[in-house]
Amino acid sequence: MFSEPPRLLQLSPVDHVAVATQNLPAGSVTHEGQELLIRQPVRAGHKVALLPIAAGTPILKYGQPFAIASRDILAGEHVHTHNVRVMGPEDCQQLAKPNSASSSHDRSTSPTTHVENEMTFAGIRRPDGRVATRNYVAVIGTVNCSSTVVRKIVRAISQDLLNQYENVDGVIPLVHSGGCAMEFGGTDHRQLARILGGYARHPNIGAYLLVGLGCETGQGSFLIEQEGLVQLRRSGEVQQSAPPLLVNIQEAGGVRRTIERALAALKELLPEANKCQRESIPASELVMGLKCGGSDGFSGLTANPALGVASDLLISQGGTALLAETPEIFGGEHLLASRSIDSEVSQKLLDKVAWWRAYAAKFGTTLDGNPSFGNKEGGLTTIVEKSLGAITKGGASPLVDVLDYAERVRHRGLNFMDSPGYDPAxxxxxxxxxxxxxxxxxxxxSCFGSKPAPTLKISTNTSLFERLSEEMDFDAGRVLSGASISQTGQNLLRKVLKVASGEKTCSEQQGFGDDEFFPWTPGPVL
Structure with a gap:
């Protein structure tokens, strides 16, 4: 039986603000045994000042400064964009120091590996030992010029043919807007090849073929060579490898002949991909991506910290969690840096944030352009406040590595991958x-979904879970009704393991994932 939830939630005893857990009218409320006069109606997810705050004072939430008071703020006032300013570069630079003493994390609380209570999931073991949670065949376009042909190939596959291969989850088109108008062998070219190679190599892809135009900068031959791509096949008990099939429209003799050749190849690839079955796999072999989008004032109170608990639990099993969205740790990067296993990892993280500041400045903007309109409507005021909540997805585990965008995971544990905040990218x-x-x-x-790795969506509040019941997979809003963050995180990890075992997410049931493949390259387009 849950206890009566508080109407105001203070996250740290030193905080200047508390978050309204429900819509509050003007009037008196009791907080921590004291009467507080709410001076105007405050919506759920928004902040209330717990004490008078003088103009120019850094305002604390999560025990960390997230904004500066732009005028004097009375106790009980709504605290939002109308009475704060974002923290300037000098404010953030003071915080962004390796091993900053201001970090609220204690390494002594970092999880340790517990193999005596080993968790498992029903995964797929590939011939080379890799572990998969899904089994797709992919048709990968090397350039936007082949995108329509790739989609035509996939649409031409009959359902009768697919029904013959019950172990195959489907054939997916991986198409994108790039592949040319860039320097051959340059940063963007190599990054695109790394992305396409990462998908081709992904264990959830049982087989694939590449389709190009023929004259593009993003040559399929370059991709195959740089990424060392091969097709793995099993003949009896013997594993064999062969170069992946590459079909170029210009060389094949046009669209029709390309489609015919691709369909003939797929009829050979599908039986190969079908040679798999699920078996018990230790959770230590699972890699879990961590993402937030369409955040609100509850994100950093419920879903994100619950996901942090699930992340820590997976890491305690020997597994891996992968945090991302560099612009959305801005202002809180010192907290992650202080948890790095060494100064090299710490400095690499800070360098990534510095790159994004410079990148934004090239286009006449700043990272303070985030939060979005919807974020602010939900109660988030500044990017630093949003970042402090977003970082909680990473739990309390040490940061073991910082990866470039789409770079392969090298070490188990908590990793950070450099990326934009934009969900598809x-x-x-x-x-x-x-x-x-x-x-x-x-x-x-959000109705976001992805292939070949499924996306499980976690609501920060129960009203959203009920309103978007066909889109949400897990309700973390139960925390606002008295459930513990710890138990909610444990339940979330159990749900993740069910999805890894083949249970379909809401977005999978609705067919999402074919249009959400969005390789990011910083440009320019030449």
Whole structure:
């Protein structure tokens, strides 16, 4: 039986603000045994000043400064964009120091590996030992010029043919807007090849073929060579490898002949991909991507910290969690840096944030352009406040590595992958890096889905879970009704393991994932 939830939630005893857990009218409320006069109606998820705050004072939430008071704020006032300013570069630079003493995390609380209570899931073991949670065949376009042909190929596959291969989850088109108008062998070219290679190599892809135009910068031959791509096949008990099939439209003799050749190849690839079955796999071999989108004032109170608990539990099993979205740790990067296993990892993280500041400045903007309109409507005021909540998805585990966008995971434990905050681009990078399943927290709502790795969506509040019942997979809003963060996180990890075992997410049931593949390259387009 849950106890009566508080109407105001203070996250740290030193905080200047508390979050309204429900819509509050003007009037008196009791907080921590004291009467507080709410001076105007405050919506759920928004903040209330607990004490007078003088103009120019840093305002604390999560025990960390997230904004500066732009005028004097009375106790009981609504605290939001109308009476605060974002923290300037000098404020953030003071915080962003390796091993900053201001970190609220204690390494002594970091989880340790517990193999005596080993968790498992029903996964797929590939011939080379890799572990999969899904089994797709992919048709991968090397350039936007082949995108329509790739889609035509996939649409031409009959359902009768697919029904013959019950172990195959489907054939997916991986198409994108790039592949040319860039320097051959340059940064963007190599990054795109890394993304496409990450998908081709992904254990959730049982077989694939590449389709290009023929004259593009993003040559299929370059992709195969740089990424060392091979097709793995099993003949009896013997594993064999062969170069992947590459079909170029210009060389094949046009669209019709390309489609015919691709369909003939798929009729050979599907039986190969079908040679698999699920078996018990230790949770230590699972890679879980961590993502938030459409955040609200509850994201950092419920879903994100619950996902942090699930992340820590998976890591305690020897597994891997992959945090991302560099612009959305801005202002809180010192907290992650202080948890790095060494100064090299710490400095690499800070360098990534510095790159994004410079990148934004090239286009005449700043990272303070985030939060979005919907974020602010949900109660988030500044990017630093949003970042402090977003970082809680990473739990309390030490940061073992910082990866470039779509770079393969090298070490088990908590990793950070550099990426934009934009949902499709970030999740594309997480999957290319090796995420088997993506956990996506949201307070405003999202219908996002992905292939070949499924996305599980976690609501920050119960009203959203009920309103978007066909889109949400897990309700973390139960925390606002008295459930503990710890127990909610444990339940969430159990749900993740069920999804890894083949249970379909809401977005999978609705067929999402074919249009959410979005390789990010910083440009320019030449």
């Amino acid at each position: 970030s999740v594309t990078g997480l999957i290319a890096s090796g995420a088997h399943v993506v956990c996506f927290t949201t307070g405003r709502g």
